[in-house]
Amino acid sequence: MLFTDFNFKPFINDTLEKIRFKTATPVQEKLIPIALNGRDIVGESKTGSGKTHTFLLPIFQNIDPTIDGVQAVITAPSRELATQIYQAAMVFTQFDGNIRISNFVGGTDKKRQIEKLASNQPHIVIGTPGRILDLIDAQALKTYTASMFVVDEADMTLDMGFLSEVDKIAGTFDKKVQMLVFSATIPQKLQPFLKKYLNQPVMEKIATKTVISDTIDNWVFSTKGRGNNGTILEILQTLNPYLAMIFTNTKERADELHRFLANNGFKVAKIHGGVPPRERKRIMKAVQNLDYQFVVATDLAARGIDIEGVSHIINDGIPRDLEFFVHRVGRTGRNGMSGTAITLYQPSDDAAIHELEKMGISFTPKVIKNNEIVDSYDRDRRNKREKTREALDITMIGLVKKKKKQIKPAYKKKIGWEIDKQKKAKKRIEGRAQGRAERKAKRQSF
Template sequence: MNFTDFNFKKEINQTLESINFQKPTEVQEKLIPIVLSGRDLVGESKTGSGKTHTFLLPIFQNLDVTLNEVQAVITAPSRELATQIYKAAQEFVKINPSIRVSNFVGGTDKARQIKKLENGQPHIVIGTPGRIHDLIKSGALIVYTANTFVVDEADMTLDMGFLSDVDNIASAFGKKVQMLVFSATIPQKLQPFLKKYLHNPVMQTIANKTVISDTIENWLISTKGASHNQLLLQISQAINPYMAMIFANTKGRVDDIHHFLVSNGLKVAKIHGDIPPRERKRIMNSIKNLDYQYVVATDIAARGIDIEGVSHIINDEIPKDLTFFVHRVGRSGRNGLTGTAITLYSPSDDSAIREIEKMGVTFQPKAVKNGEIVDSYDRDRREKREKKRDEISLATRGALAKGKKKVKPGYKRAIKWQIEEENKKKRRAERNKNARKQREGRKQSF
């Protein structure tokens, strides 16, 4: 299927051609017709599957530029994600400058935004829930005219405590607004909101063929009690990445890693919630200009920031919420490119590692040795060795233990004979078992 099969307006097809979009993703192919039909929708699919254009394309298709009113509102849980959607929308404005799109996010000049709204309403509103709600509450932003409301990354919106703002925004619309909810997962706590505002919605899940792109290798490195900072430095020097993102669980840990790596001569940027919006914007521009080789960040960056060309992901810690492991690793290996995800772990992380493996992730055991990343032992080797030992009887195990010591001539030969005798007994027992089955089978046939 091609985008031209949707019969979009001429200027939409021109935009798609200019950004080199030819074939829709699976999400776009399945969900765009539903959105165009006017039905409410709950779309569940992984991050990076093409959800943004799944809702943007129908919005622009139905837009009436002759009306001086808000026709669509899109919320996103982070400034960076809202800005990414805004930039994607701006591509359509290049072809048709009469379309007005506004981006309202926290940390920007609200008084200036209110003043601008006095001169006219935008056709499409994009922003963070808190700022959009503030502008509606002030009376400056008038949204009851909108016919489409999009809640993007709904599970992240819930996790970050913005659902009450989204609820207040939703209550400001007229009865005919189309509700589109997109999310990587649909948690149970989101259900009351969905039941309150969505009318007979289409519930569509796009199953992940693979939880993580098959172009990404997942390496597992045991810390063995070593300093995480030193290990991160050794890994960084060994891989010499084009662009690496290092993820930590807390802002304090991000600050610590950043300070340590910078003091060791690496070009490192840091991103977390305590960095002022203007500074975050400056950092993002510098990252895109490749002024940094490393970006150390909290999980807000795993889903709120799209950085091109990330070759490596390094997990300083396994995230508390294991779904974020997928979001972190998904920053690499995009658009068919290869990537490598490196996860540091200690024995206390074993249960979390097993849960991630159940999600379909296959880890390769690695170690840092002499400045290089080398193959290492499987972390389960001791358990596998124990299972193998259990197959040998206690008597033979005792004999094997004695055999390691200095013994009389012929003793080791006796041990070998004993093991062979045990194997013969096992084979004989197996033959007898099979013979019994055959006899029982013949009796039943009579």
């Protein structure tokens, strides 16, 4: 479906043409018409599916610049995501300068914002729940006039503990306000909030054939007992990526890896919750300007932040919350472009990888040989070999369990004898069955 089929206002079509948006994504095609009809929506779709413009376009279609007051409020769980939504929205003001948009996030000058709001209320408010609520409580931001309220990345909002702030913001609106909730997943703990504020919402889960984009090559590298630093260094030197994001599970590990790569001559940035907000903002701008080829980040940057041109994702470790694996990988392969995701693993990670495979994610084992990345052996070959062995009976299971205790000298021999015993017993049973089948066939031939 083309964007021109929605019959948007001229300034919206002009903006979409400038940013080269021609064809709507599945989530946009499905939900934009519903939003334009004024219905409450709970939209669930994978990261990178185009949720941001799914709510921005109906908002701009309904905005009336002649009305002085807040008409739409959008909350996002992180400063970076809120700023990204703000930047996407500001593009539309190039063709209609009468629309006022404000971005309110933590780490900025609240006193100055309050002073500005005293004489000028924005039409569209975008920001983090905490700062928006602070401005409401200070009686500076008049959100009660809004007709649309968007909660973006609702599951992350819940995970980060901001749902109570969003609840209080929602309580300032008129009952007729249209609410749009967007998220990659809709956890059970979010249900009370949805039932409290949404009026007979349209619940839409945009199904996808794959959990991650089919334009992404998903590789795994075994560290084989060596440190991750050396493996990552070798991968980066071999690939020389256009722009790579390397995800770590902790801020401390991000700092360590950042130092290691910088000491090895890489121009590398880092983004995590311990970096001051103003510095994070500067780094994000520098990354978007391609001043850095490598970015080390925690999961703070995995949700919603869209850095254009990310060619490679490297997982220094599998995230504790496996849902974040999808969000990390979703930073590449966006808008139909190709990308590569690389995950480092060790034997203790097998259970987590199997859980990811159950989610529909497939991996291709890779290894570096002669300065080239080539296919490795099947990661599951050991498991497949084990499955071909005869099933252990109760006696065998008991013997194997004894291995956890003190192993006697004759342990291995005893196991071997038991396996031979089972093989012979199975062979006798199979022989008898074959003999019966042959005798039966012989009788039937007469």
